[in-house]
Amino acid sequence: MPSKQELLDLQFIDARHKLIDLAAFLDRIDRHPGADDYRYAALKAALPILLTARPDRARAVLEAFSDHTLEIAQSAPFQGAFGAALTERKLRVDG
Numbered sequence: 001m002p003s004k005q006e007l008l009d010l011q012f013i014d015a016r017h018k019l020i021d022l023a024a025f026l027d028r029i030d031r032h033p034g035a036d037d038y039r040y041a042a043l044k045a046a047l048p049i050l051l052t053a054r055p056d057r058a059r060a061v062l063e064a065f066s067d068h069t070l071e072i073a074q075s076a077p078f079q080g081a082f083g084a085a086l087t088e089r090k091l092r093v094d095g
Contacts, residue, residue: 026043026044038082038084038085038086039082039083039084042064042065042084042085043084045064046061046064046065049061049064065083065084065085066085067085067086068085069085
């Protein structure tokens with residue numbers, strides 16, 4: 001099993017790049033006119049999960065974007081996915 005130091009040596013630059021890319025995306029969204037939608041709200045609501053000490057952050061972020069609706073749709077309006085749930089829910093950051 002690699003040490004924290006070894007993981008940082010191997011993956012820090014990639015993680016740093018992803019965070020800078022996300023920050024740049026949020027900057028671009030904020031600079032443009034128009035209303036925020038559920039995807040932007042879901043993204044911002046999931047960000048605090050990254051700062052928690054919980055051991056399942058990846059799962060928690062995935063769950064934050066997941067649709068937990070129990071009703072089965074009669075038909076799909078299109079083929080594909082939105083990447084975030086259309087319904088607004090409260091996210092539990094603490095697990």
